[in-house]
Amino acid sequence: MATRAPKPPATQAAFVLHHYDWSETSLVLDLFSREQGRLAVVAKGAKRPYSQLRSVLLPFLRLQVTLSKPSKMNEDGAAEVQSLRGAEWVGGQTLPSGAALFSGYYVNELLLKFLPRQDSQPELFDAYATLLPLLQSGEDAQGALRAFELRLLATCGLLPDLSVLATTQAPIDPERLYMITPESGVTVPTHDAPQLTGQALIQLQAALMHGSLPALRQACESAGPALKPLLRALLHYHLGHRPLRTRQVLLDVQKLLT
CATH class of the missing domain: 1.20.1440.120 (Recombination protein O, C-terminal domain)
Structure with a gap:
């Protein structure tokens, strides 16, 4: 019988590696988190003009993210896609240049x-x-x-x-x-x-x-x-x-x- 993955923490440190459009208002993020590794995450409404996520869901910024419970599990019992409930830049490194x-x-x-x-x-x-x-x-x-x-x-x-x-x-x-x-x-x-x-x-x-x-x-x-x-x-x-x-x-x- 497959062993279920450990329950993810309520919040965790992460970086955005890549993102692409999911709909007119949302994004799919490829996150690199310390606790769970590389994750596929849906950021609903992140593209809306007044979304608080627009300014922080950028590569190279260290974030503290909150994820929802996964809506789907693969055959090994691991979460496939989760939704982003919140993200906050914790300061430090800003966007590089050149x-x-x-x-x-x-x-x-x-x-x-x-x-x-x-x-x-x-x-x-x-x-x-x-x-x-x-x-x-x-x-x-x-x-x-x-x-x-x-x-x-x-x-x-x-x-x-x-x-x-x-x-x-x-x-x-x-x-x-x-x-x-x-x-x-x-x-x-x-x-x-x-x-x-x-x-x-x-x-x-x-x-x-x-x-x-x-x-x-x-x-x-x-x-x-x-x-x-x-x-x-x-x-x-x-x-x-x-x-x-x-x-x-x-x-x-x-x-x-x-």
Whole structure:
């Protein structure tokens, strides 16, 4: 017999990842909540001119939301769609601009494509909440992005142990260069591809295991520019035939500017 999902809290912290029209006056929201993970929520009347929800149901704002009881349950006993009863901006991070806006939408798209619905991931939620103000301030934004990509891959079970060789499970040599293949893991380089030192990989794995976001950002910064294409290759492999739209938009904008 299927086990019913735990009863959701009366209010919970959440971010809007995406929304689209449901009717002339309402929206369907894709929320990322700390307690329940990614949720599909109907915001009835949110498009009306005098709705109090219009000014807060925006990406990148940390909200405290109140949801109704689900009107429908799937075969596993989990709620499929809920209605939004209330939402309040709790302050802090405001809407980013410029390059930070593109980066924010890129991260949102990663969450939409990689996370299943109603799978609570509080550590990833906290990593996302920490990332947004860093993108806005520009303070170590690239290191913060790489750290989030690593945390996302690890959370989804798509990141191998970075401290051992895939073929033998023997510890890697800190002084040697290695590559990461999506199919297996850390290997000795066999062709021209992004490579990292064993020391960098060991530091990344240690930071992931420790769970410290500042330590992970520092390890990403120390790894150098080779980490970005390496992680992008892993992400694109696991995305399969689902290309990232925000990434392509950014490339198109860069072409226009140059």
